[in-house]
Amino acid sequence: MKVSLLDDLRRQNPIVFNISNFVTVQDVANGINAIGASPIMSEEVDEADEMVQLSQAVCLNLGAFTTPQVHQIKVTGQLANQYHKPLVVDPVAVGAVKYRAKVAEDLFKAFHPDVLRGNAGEIAALAGIDWQAKGIDAGEGAGDLVTIAETCAKKRECTVILSGPTDVITDGTRTVQVINGTTLFQTHVGSGDMLSSIVAAFCAIENDYFEAAQTACLVFAAIGQRVAQADPQMGAGTFIIKLMDALQQTTVAQIEAVAAYE
Ligand SMILES: Nc1ncnc2c1ncn2[C@@H]1O[C@H](COP(=O)(O)OP(=O)(O)O)[C@@H](O)[C@H]1O
Numbered sequence: 001m002k003v004s005l006l007d008d009l010r011r012q013n014p015i016v017f018n019i020s021n022f023v024t025v026q027d028v029a030n031g032i033n034a035i036g037a038s039p040i041m042s043e044e045v046d047e048a049d050e051m052v053q054l055s056q057a058v059c060l061n062l063g064a065f066t067t068p069q070v071h072q073i074k075v076t077g078q079l080a081n082q083y084h085k086p087l088v089v090d091p092v093a094v095g096a097v098k099y100r101a102k103v104a105e106d107l108f109k110a111f112h113p114d115v116l117r118g119n120a121g122e123i124a125a126l127a128g129i130d131w132q133a134k135g136i137d138a139g140e141g142a143g144d145l146v147t148i149a150e151t152c153a154k155k156r157e158c159t160v161i162l163s164g165p166t167d168v169i170t171d172g173t174r175t176v177q178v179i180n181g182t183t184l185f186q187t188h189v190g191s192g193d194m195l196s197s198i199v200a201a202f203c204a205i206e207n208d209y210f211e212a213a214q215t216a217c218l219v220f221a222a223i224g225q226r227v228a229q230a231d232p233q234m235g236a237g238t239f240i241i242k243l244m245d246a247l248q249q250t251t252v253a254q255i256e257a258v259a260a261y262e
């Protein structure tokens, strides 16, 4: 695990182009900024070419799209592939909403994601495995999470992050599990969206996207865990503020001191 990639990221300050959703866009922008990358957002397809060219990575969030936005997402994904920019996709609620699953399938015919990041309900749906997703949340299922993530990675031919109490990161051959985290992440809508865009920031500075993805998961989860452990009484409101501070201030050595993965 190359936690030192965090220092590289802060030195290089890569630009990450995000098509976000209207619910969490500010968390995503500030999360990227706090950790040391440079966010840019857009809702206009006519500037997609320039946006992709000026960026070092692209993150497409499928959280709340309209029909014109699906077109913008499609064009942007194609441009990311064309310009060889790392492409992360967050398939919000594809396990719960059939329409979203269909849109996602259509998009994956038009472009190829380098990394898919979702919770168990989302990754199970993209793997074609039975699971009871609950809206934007993971929901309930009986399957083995490592098997689900590896099946998805093989089917989609990309790196997959199945996040949750334990994050499973796999390219279909290599698999790592990050144990760190805090249940406070679940109290904040946008935790997953932030993680997806932070994954893109790490992919901007590390060509091995499996390596970038696992480091991003460890950094994000370990930082959240340190924030929560500092105050056992902490609630949802304080958590996001302290999390932003900690994304900016936590050092590689502090993360290595709590890192738990296998
Ligand atoms: N119960 C939990 N305990 C520890 N960490 C968690 C827990 N649930 C989620 N996380 C962390 O929250 C972040 C967002 O993941 P997740 O909640 O799965 O995404 P989403 O918000 O898209 O459903 C990840 O870093 C993950 O490790």
Ligand SMILES: Cc1ncsc1CCOP(=O)(O)O
Binding pocket: 021, 023, 024, 063, 064, 092, 136, 188, 189, 190, 191, 192, 193, 194
């Ligand atoms: C509530 C909601 N509705 C559509 S997108 C969205 C945000 C999802 O954020 P996350 O998956 O990071 O919890």
Ligand SMILES: [Mg+2]
Binding pocket: 092, 093, 118, 119, 136, 192, 193
């Ligand atoms: Mg999500």
